Amino acid sequence: MSDRLGGALARKPLHFIFVLDVSGSMMRGGRIQALNNAITEVLPHLRDEARANPHAELLIRVLAFANEPQWIIEEPTPVDQVHWKRLEAVPRGFTELGSALQALAGALDHLEENNSAFPPAIILVSDGRPTQSSGVTFAEGLQALLNNRWGATAVRLALGVGRDADMHSLRRFIGDEEVPLLRADNPEQLVEYIVWASKAASKVASRPVVGPGSGVTAAPPAPIGDPIWSTLA
Amino acid sequence: MTACWTTLSGTTIGSVHVRDQLPIQDAVLTWSDLASGQAVIAVADGHGHKLHFRSDTGSALAAVSAVEVLRRMLPELGALDGPDNGEAALDLLSRTAASLVDTWVAKVTHHLEANPYSPAEVEAGAAGDPLRAYGTTILAAAAVGDLIAFLQIGDGDSVLVSAHGEASRPLPEDPDLDGLHTTSLCQPRPLDALRVAVVDARVDDVALIFLCTDGFGRPRVDADGWWRETGEQLLEFSRTRGLNWIRDQLPEWLAEPARIGGDDTTMALMVRSDVDGISRPDLADTLPAPEVADDA
Numbered sequence: 001m002s003d004r005l006g007g008a009l010a011r012k013p014l015h016f017i018f019v020l021d022v023s024g025s026m027m028r029g030g031r032i033q034a035l036n037n038a039i040t041e042v043l044p045h046l047r048d049e050a051r052a053n054p055h056a057e058l059l060i061r062v063l064a065f066a067n068e069p070q071w072i073i074e075e076p077t078p079v080d081q082v083h084w085k086r087l088e089a090v091p092r093g094f095t096e097l098g099s100a101l102q103a104l105a106g107a108l109d110h111l112e113e114n115n116s117a118f119p120p121a122i123i124l125v126s127d128g129r130p131t132q133s134s135g136v137t138f139a140e141g142l143q144a145l146l147n148n149r150w151g152a153t154a155v156r157l158a159l160g161v162g163r164d165a166d167m168h169s170l171r172r173f174i175g176d177e178e179v180p181l182l183r184a185d186n187p188e189q190l191v192e193y194i195v196w197a198s199k200a201a202s203k204v205a206s207r208p209v210v211g212p213g214s215g216v217t218a219a220p221p222a223p224i225g226d227p228i229w230s231t232l233a
Numbered sequence: 234m235t236a237c238w239t240t241l242s243g244t245t246i247g248s249v250h251v252r253d254q255l256p257i258q259d260a261v262l263t264w265s266d267l268a269s270g271q272a273v274i275a276v277a278d279g280h281g282h283k284l285h286f287r288s289d290t291g292s293a294l295a296a297v298s299a300v301e302v303l304r305r306m307l308p309e310l311g312a313l314d315g316p317d318n319g320e321a322a323l324d325l326l327s328r329t330a331a332s333l334v335d336t337w338v339a340k341v342t343h344h345l346e347a348n349p350y351s352p353a354e355v356e357a358g359a360a361g362d363p364l365r366a367y368g369t370t371i372l373a374a375a376a377v378g379d380l381i382a383f384l385q386i387g388d389g390d391s392v393l394v395s396a397h398g399e400a401s402r403p404l405p406e407d408p409d410l411d412g413l414h415t416t417s418l419c420q421p422r423p424l425d426a427l428r429v430a431v432v433d434a435r436v437d438d439v440a441l442i443f444l445c446t447d448g449f450g451r452p453r454v455d456a457d458g459w460w461r462e463t464g465e466q467l468l469e470f471s472r473t474r475g476l477n478w479i480r481d482q483l484p485e486w487l488a489e490p491a492r493i494g495g496d497d498t499t500m501a502l503m504v505r506s507d508v509d510g511i512s513r514p515d516l517a518d519t520l521p522a523p524e525v526a527d528d529a
Contacts (some may be wrong), residue, residue, distance in 0.1 A: 005486040006463040008454040011307060017419045055495030057451070107399045163515045206495075 014056040014118040014206045015076055015111065016046065016148075016198070019100055021126035021161070023066045026089040029229050031127055031161055034187035036086045038194040045195050046079045049202040056118055056206040061107070065100035066093030068131065074107075095128040098142070098167070099135030105144040108151050119153040121201035125194070127161035127229075130169050138169055146175075155204045157197040159184055162229035186228045192221045236434060237270035238376045241476060242501040243483035244276075247448055249495035255281060255440075258439045259497035260292040260299045260369075260447050271307050274501035275299035275373040278389060278446040280417065281497075284365060286354070290344060291337075291367030295418055298336040302329050303382070311377040312317045322380065322431040330427050333371070337418055338358035368419035372444045374385040376503055377433040381442060386426050393432060393461050396440040396508050400464030403430040409469045415447075440468055440508040445500040449487065452494030467502065471511035 008056035018039065022218070026032040039062075059076035063069055064087055091221040109119060130138035130186065158170035160183035171181050182197070184190035240263035241380050246464050250258060258279035262355050265272035273486050277295035279288025306329040313322045343362060350359045350366070351352055370387025394400045409416050416426035432439060443464065453459035470479050483500065491498040503512060 002466075003482070004489070005466055005482070006459045006490070007454045009490055010454045011493060012452060029518060052252065053249075055493060116474065121410075153411075153413050223481070 003022070007158065011055055012055075012117050014202065015060050015120040016058055016079075016202065017061045017063065017104065017107075017120055017122045018056065019104060019122060019124045020062065020064045020072075020087065021066070021095060021097070021128065022064045022087050022116045023090045023093045023095040023128055024089060024091055024130050026161070027091065027097075027163065029162070031190075031229065032046065032087060032089040034190045035125060035161075036084070038191045040084050041191050042194050042198045043079065043082055043084060046198055046202065049199060052203070053206045058202065058206075060155035063097055063100055063104055063107075065103075066090035066125065067096055068135065069096070069100040069103040070077075071103075071107075094133045095126065096133065096135050097124075098132060098138040098140055099157065099227050101138070101141030101145045101173075103138050105151050107146045108145075108148045108154075110149050114117060117150075118206050119155060120150055120156045121204070122151075122157070123194070123197050123199075124156070124158040124170065124173055127159070127162060129164070129166040129167050130150040130212075138172075142173060152165060155201045157201050159193050159197060161190060184229070188227060196221050235270050236376070236379050237506045238265060238272035239268070239476060239504045239506055240272050240274050240481050240502065241275075241483065241504070242274065242499075243487050243495065244499040245484065245487040245491040247494065247496040247498060249490045250497060256289045257293055257497050258289050259376055259448070260296040261499050261501050262296040263501055263503075264300050269377075271311075271377045273303045273375040274309070274442075274444060274503050275303070275375065276342055276368045276389065276444045276446055276499045276501050277372070278290060278415075278448070278497065278499070280368040280415070282368075283500075285368040285419070286359075286428070287344075288365040288368050289425060289426075291341065291419070292365045292369040294340040294344065294367070295369045295371040296338050296373075297439040298340060299371055299384075302332045302336055303304050303375040303384075305329075306382070307331075307375055307377045309463050310380055310382060314378055314380050319356065319431065322382070324502060326382050326384060326429045326431055327424075327427070329382075330386075330429060331424060333373075333384070334418065334423050337371075338364065343402065347518075362419075363421040366419075368417045370415055370446070371418055372446075373443060376434075376441055376442075376464050376505075381432045381434055381439060382428045383428075383432070383442075385428045386423055390445050390447070390450055390460055391442070392444075392464050393437065393439050394464035395438045395469050396468075397438065398465040398468050400461040401437075402460070403432050404428040433440075434505065439505060440511070441471065441502060441504040443467060443500055443502045446496070446498060448451060448494055448496030448498035449490050449500055451496065452490050471504055471508075476504060476511070500519075515527040
């Protein structure tokens with residue numbers, strides 16, 4: 001019998017999932033370039049978060065969606081091994097967010113059944129109103145996500161891009177009125193907000209279990225720059 | 234022969250709290266009486282979040298409160314040792330749990346009166362929910378003769394181990410535990426989250442019990458079976474190495490999950506001394522507990 005009480009120990013995985021809108025509207029005003037820049041800029045911050053949280057194994061996944069969901073990084077990948085390849089927006093692509101959330105729920109089905117992982121952190125970025133051209137509705141996709149144990153307990157944050165972003169749907173995705181919902185109106189804001197959301201989600205998801213009413217409490221950054229995406233026709 | 238119970242305990246700060254320069258948020262308190270063989274153990278896990286910025290105090294007050302009310306309950310519980318008293322024992326324990334909540338609230342209120350929230354804390358909403366800052370779980374067990382009472386609010390593990398090395402969890406699951414949040418003494422109607430059990434050590438052939446905060450179990454690779462393995466090991470070690478050795482090992486046993494898992498890690502044990510192979514009731518590491526009032 002081993003002298004170590006309780007058996008082997010391991011760092012718990014923290015699944016960090018970006019759900020990114022690459023619909024046709026993301027081609028306007030340099031939004032897709034700004035999104036790529038934002039993800040590129042957030043990766044070093046996530047590496048810092050990983051180093052600051054040695055008890056959590058931070059694993060990245062990226063799901064893009066337009067007419068249909070597509071995994072950009074499907075295998076949970078340690079943040080140190082993520083090499084970002086720039087996304088392209090889909091010309092005239094729809095915003096099939098419901099299908100994306102359904103695909104996300106399917107992926108979460110394969111997570112550990114027990115408590116051996118931290119709740120996932122999910123960050124959704126979208127610039128438009130969810131469409132239903134081929135797949136399920138936004139409501140159905142969201143319900144599929146919330147029916148999943150990990151989807152329901154996930155730390156869910158969302159960022160709207162520009163004035164056409166459907167903030168009502170993004171709020172429903174977050175589910176918690178106390179959690180800030182941000183809208184980026186220029187590239188600088190998008191970077192700032194994604195960095196903020198990533199760090200906030202990482203901190204919340206990887207901390208020890210806390211008491212009731214303890215969600216995301218970090219204050220978001222104040223808006224910077226001109227609201228160019230809200231003034232574009 | 235009346236059963237005699239021995240207690241051991243340990244606690245270690247988690248690496249996340251060291252990183253965040255927070256004090257340890259767990260608390261543990263044990264009491265035992267060699268003459269009567271009775272014992273009480275309690276562990277508490279303060280939430281350690283900025284909204285629960287006094288949870289280190291909250292957990293300490295919870296452990297003190299639990300030992301206080303359970304000690305007071307023991308004579309009455311002992312009188313219920315006998316057939317057909319199961320419901321009465323559970324009713325007594327539920328009333329004791331209500332008393333625990335009242336005692337904790339009274340101690341928190343007293344602490345708050347002596348240490349009012351700062352204007353910044355009031356601005357942040359602390360005064361609107363004055364108990365929230367002290368949020369904590371509580372797990373406790375008390376033994377008198379062959380009866381063992383368990384009560385728990387929040388996460389963590391209460392485990393009993395038979396003389397054959399078989400571990401079991403005497404309390405029902407808490408459906409509100411989602412792995413992210415825990416039920417708490419600071420929530421509205423904390424008794425809604427109360428779990429209680431009374432076990433007859435003769436029926437279940439109980440050799441030892443242990444309580445631990447979630448910091449001990451969460452980083453385990455075998456998330457479903459670690460507590461069985463822990464129970465089996467503790468019994469085996471009690472017999473082959475002795476309780477002195479266990480006491481010496483506890484700091485390292487707790488330090489490793491606290492370092493790897495990040496959370497504070499605390500364990501309290503209550504070992505029955507008349508189990509075959511265990512006969513060291515003199516090793517209790519009882520900490521000074523508040524005196525029970527004379528009129529209790």
